[in-house]
Amino acid sequence: MTTTSANVGTGLAAMGKKVVLIDTDIGLRNLDVVMGLENRIVYNLVDVIEGKCRVKQALIKDKRHQSLYLMPSAQTRDKTAVTPHQMIKVISQLREHFEYVILDCPAGIEQGFQNAIAGADRALVVTTPEVSAIRDADRIVGLLEAREFKQIDLIINRLRYDMVKRGEMMTASDVVDILSIPLIGIVPDDENVVISTNQGEPLVGNHTMAGRAYQNICERVLGREIPFIDFEKTVSFWTRVTGIFHKN
Amino acid sequence: MKLRNFFRKKSSREIAKDRLKILLISDRVNCSPEMMEMIKTDIAKVISKYMKIDAQSMEIQIAKTGSRDRGKLPSLYANIPILDLTESRNSPTSSM
Numbered sequence: 072m073t074t075t076s077a078n079v080g081t082g083l084a085a086m087g088k089k090v091v092l093i094d095t096d097i098g099l100r101n102l103d104v105v106m107g108l109e110n111r112i113v114y115n116l117v118d119v120i121e122g123k124c125r126v127k128q129a130l131i132k133d134k135r136h137q138s139l140y141l142m143p144s145a146q147t148r149d150k151t152a153v154t155p156h157q158m159i160k161v162i163s164q165l166r167e168h169f170e171y172v173i174l175d176c177p178a179g180i181e182q183g184f185q186n187a188i189a190g191a192d193r194a195l196v197v198t199t200p201e202v203s204a205i206r207d208a209d210r211i212v213g214l215l216e217a218r219e220f221k222q223i224d225l226i227i228n229r230l231r232y233d234m235v236k237r238g239e240m241m242t243a244s245d246v247v248d249i250l251s252i253p254l255i256g257i258v259p260d261d262e263n264v265v266i267s268t269n270q271g272e273p274l275v276g277n278h279t280m281a282g283r284a285y286q287n288i289c290e291r292v293l294g295r296e297i298p299f300i301d302f303e304k305t306v307s308f309w310t311r312v313t314g315i316f317h318k319n
Numbered sequence: 320m321k322l323r324n325f326f327r328k329k330s331s332r333e334i335a336k337d338r339l340k341i342l343l344i345s346d347r348v349n350c351s352p353e354m355m356e357m358i359k360t361d362i363a364k365v366i367s368k369y370m371k372i373d374a375q376s377m378e379i380q381i382a383k384t385g386s387r388d389r390g391k392l393p394s395l396y397a398n399i400p401i402l403d404l405t406e407s408r409n410s411p412t413s414s415m
Contacts, residue, residue: 238330
């Protein structure tokens, strides 16, 4: 999920948008590491909320993109350090200066999640094509719908096309069918994601499968109609073939 | 024949999909299995007043309606095998 935030944020900034990424996972900071900015942190989100610094002081400028900033989370505090109300206040300040405020949301549906969604109006729900992850995603979507989010889109992460072909993994359309929310991207399981995290450089926009997938997600976030990458065709063809067999 | 059985075998993908569909319906309606069992017993009781049914093999299920609206309007489906329909008209009159 952090990888998704980092890549979507970086991709949008690369397309000229003013973007700020906020790591809302208090106590388990990691967006800074994925972005390769861990050595530049002075102040963090909790410092801003407690009035120890101004919003601008806690913003770290990205290494590569002029219009991209990161607000890191606090590593040594716990999630009770922030309330939803305080979060809304920080976000509304950032909205004045940025076109996209991306909140990297912690796992779970507790305080951290409540804080993260308090000031948001749009969500990208990330799931893998596994039973447990999809069940959790469905619960998240239910909570977001109850909050009347304007838009909730689905990202299917770590899809393995080899397993899909063997009938050992749900297809993207299976997942969409079950969750019934619009699909905004499919990210294949790609070892390059690990490599990019090792290096602290998001791979959006490069030639790798995941890099292309994230690029397409960014385009779709901006409202552009981008067809899903070729291997999706192979999948739907295969679904049809197996479908014939099972009718007998 | 063997070949046919081979193709009939459910893939883990299908098992996952089937399990999720059922799981998410009960997650979404927030209805416990105990409550489903109580609904089932009550339905059986009511229907039994009018006709002889096979309460053992009846099934009830909450499913999504045809609309793709994230199941905002789930419906309750009951599959109740009727053993004897003729008895239905007799019992209320006989009690009169």
